[in-house]
Amino acid sequence: MTLLRKPNQTGHDRNHGLARFQSVRNRRIALRCAFQLPVIIWAVSTYALARQVFDVGVVGSLAASAAVGYVVAVVETMLVASPRSAWLFVARLILTLVMSILGATALDIALFEKDIAAQIRASAEAAYAKKREPEVTALLKQVEQKKTDWQKALDKANDEAQCRGSGSGRCGLGKIAAELLTQAGIKREDYQQAEQALQTLRAAIKQGSITAGLAAPRNAGVLGRVTAFHDFVRDNPPAFWLWILLLTMLSFLESSVLIVRYVGGESLAERVEQLEEKRLLTMLERHVSPLA
Numbered sequence: 001m002t003l004l005r006k007p008n009q010t011g012h013d014r015n016h017g018l019a020r021f022q023s024v025r026n027r028r029i030a031l032r033c034a035f036q037l038p039v040i041i042w043a044v045s046t047y048a049l050a051r052q053v054f055d056v057g058v059v060g061s062l063a064a065s066a067a068v069g070y071v072v073a074v075v076e077t078m079l080v081a082s083p084r085s086a087w088l089f090v091a092r093l094i095l096t097l098v099m100s101i102l103g104a105t106a107l108d109i110a111l112f113e114k115d116i117a118a119q120i121r122a123s124a125e126a127a128y129a130k131k132r133e134p135e136v137t138a139l140l141k142q143v144e145q146k147k148t149d150w151q152k153a154l155d156k157a158n159d160e161a162q163c164r165g166s167g168s169g170r171c172g173l174g175k176i177a178a179e180l181l182t183q184a185g186i187k188r189e190d191y192q193q194a195e196q197a198l199q200t201l202r203a204a205i206k207q208g209s210i211t212a213g214l215a216a217p218r219n220a221g222v223l224g225r226v227t228a229f230h231d232f233v234r235d236n237p238p239a240f241w242l243w244i245l246l247l248t249m250l251s252f253l254e255s256s257v258l259i260v261r262y263v264g265g266e267s268l269a270e271r272v273e274q275l276e277e278k279r280l281l282t283m284l285e286r287h288v289s290p291l292a
Helices: 011-018 022-053 058-081 086-111 113-161 175-219 222-235 237-254 256-263 268-287
Strands: none
Touching (some): 022 256, 058 086, 086 222, 086 256, 113 175, 237 256
8 A cells, every 4th residue: 555654664755645635735724723723812812911901011911922822832732742532532621611711711801801990999999998887887876876965955955944844943044044055055066076077987988998999900910800800790791691602712712623633533644644553563463473
């Protein structure tokens, strides 16, 4: 058979001979394109994530993009060069799913950066306000108590002036009624001061919340952004479905090498190699004597 390699024929000669078949050329083109897709996707995603989200410089973003692209290229090369195996297929399938989820999340974080930043700011503002809430509650109780004391003192002064209750019995604005009104005025001032302090505290908390919200996106890391993204997706169905669509698309693109390598069946070159291996094993079995 002319397709089988002769003893003095090199692998380059055999591959050159098989290259005249259209199916072999198509398979090589498909593998080349499928190999490049995940590398390009991850390189672009890494650059966008570093440049737009984490505000890394152009040189740093390109370096990160090149590093991640190289790692993905190594993984894809390992897959193409590895022999066919059911366990390898399962491992690659799991890796494809993981890489697709990470890739879709990275792309969505870059696409929804403004919305994610707003979500982070809102969460930071709510957390700051919740942290200061006990101060507001305590001061609010003081305000309510001082208001109650003022109302009681005012009612007592009115009762004295109108001869109600267990007062002195002298109607009109006498000395005792005037003294009681003075005490009620003092309590009213205490109440007004407490009310003003409450308003000042609330204004300070509002300003502090705004400051914390503005600083939060700059200080948020990957985990914080992923958490904010999932909170945003949970509350926004359109963003959720867009994430699902991106996940589906990236799953298909990430598994392109897997589809071409395994689902597409054996190539002509692989079948020729199997025939050569069988022929060599047969020759060894016939001519090599077993060890004594």
